[in-house]
Amino acid sequence: MTDPRGETSPLTAAVPVTWRKRVSPRPGLERVRGSAIAIAQIVIAATGAFLLAHLVLGHESPLLAATVSISSLGLARDARPRKVLETVLGMLTGILIAEVLRLLVGTGPWQLALTLAVTMVVARFLMPSPQFAVAAAIQSAIALVLPLGPLPFMRLADGAIGGALAVAVTALLPRNPMSAELRDARIVLAGFDAAAERIVQGLRRGDALRADRGLEKARALQAPVDAWRTSLESAQAVSALSPFLRSRRMELARHARVLQNMDLAARNLRVVARRAAYVVRDGVAREIPADLLAEVRRAAALVGDALDDVAAEPPAREALRAIAARLDPADVLPDAPQGDLALVASLRPLVVDLLIAAGMPREDASRAIPRI
Structure with a gap:
């Protein structure tokens, strides 16, 4: 793919693969x-x-x-x-x-x-x-x-x-289902982070190509989410039967809450990506929405850290609560075009989903967002 100046985009440039990688025994x-x-x-x-x-x-x-x-x-x-x-x-x-x-x-x-x-x-x-x-x-x-x-x-x-x-x-002799489940969870969270990063780049630079790439990455999250759901359900079923894994039931239930809301967050990230790709068609940078989404991205990383360490949930909630309090489009972007206001508004359900994933009750998470 080339940009309007006829130059190859670094996002789509071919990456050389050496013969060592082709014959590497590591995948096996x-x-x-x-x-x-x-x-x-x-x-x-x-x-x-x-x-x-x-x-x-x-x-x-x-x-x-x-x-x-x-x-x-x-x-x-x-x-x-x-x-x-x-x-x-x-x-x-x-x-x-x-x-x-x-x-x-x-x-x-x-x-x-x-x-x-x-x-x-x-x-x-x-x-x-x-x-x-x-x-x-x-x-x-x-x-x-x-x-x-x-x-x-x-x-x-x-x-x-x-x-x-x-x-x-x-x-x-269970198959260590927690290991597979956490691996799938990390794939989802890494994919979410990569998609959000591309959208932020597109907004900061007014770059439609990067925003479109972020949308592609956000759309590609559904398959990893489904794989995580399968491995989590398998882990829960094995832990219910195996006497060696019953102590993991509460942890798996917490992971199920994170999965449910990260699935919703991924869907809402696609909405954000579509609106970002639309507004940057004019080539103008959107610094404020980019900064807000960058903060959401960092807070989502804390939600991911909480899968391994529940102590990371309170910092994730506080970071998301601080973002939520500022998500009034009219206050953030006074006199902005309707498309920019809709972009900021699309961050609201995304932040609510992440708050619930971080352990906040749904009612409290909804109240954290200012009324508009």
Whole structure:
């Protein structure tokens, strides 16, 4: 992208990537480190289920005990016990249908087609989750193709053992959900800060390009917010079940309050960005709105600090309260054009959301804003 003078913008200039970065092992090592507990869960659950079915129940090759454990846990970040249990039930449904149909019609290509069709129809009827139906179909195909055991429904017992071990491991060896949740929270807060920084730059310089870039960054916040919500819900579900994480419930509830209001704040930042991008089309700098948004940006960083240390919440509230008291557009920008007044007015709901995220009751946060 070029500016009106035909020069390449530093915001869109190509960044050279060296061969060392292309072949760097760091991303792979980060993935391994992030999945270490998940890998340990899968290994323990699958091995334990296999040994239990083999040594205790006397099953010669309890393959389904291991596969159900592996498939139900997986490496996905969302390891809520409910999700794991839902996947286990889907697999057991598939195994049960395969066992019944095998007794009735035997095995073969058309029997496999029939089994898959019946399994997926039944699974879709029972549960709305596509994952449930796919898990059921995979396990039904495996159960139909494997050699028949000495007793009917023996493989259903193997699958039940694998599922029980998966759920137990989820509770007794949790995946450190707080770490993933905090990582996702920091991504949201860093994105919010970057978007606000670009908008401030656009306002200070009367630069529509930077303001537009701030709007793009603000719009891109929704996906990180959704990822944070998923990891937070997973952490809350695991902490409700795991005896080792119950002490984190209050902290997670506080994070849920921050998430809810940072989601609203991100939406309101998009409103601010759109109005900023509109008013700077004339190329005139807006120092006062830029200063106000810069203060909001610094206060939002304090809200982020409070995720790790609740002691940061009072300073965040005081900083935001001081900003809120000055957000009367007519006082801040007397005789300003309507667009500039609307820009300052758009900061009001943003500051209210951040005040609530910092722990202020909604009524008090609303009262902190002067009436207009």
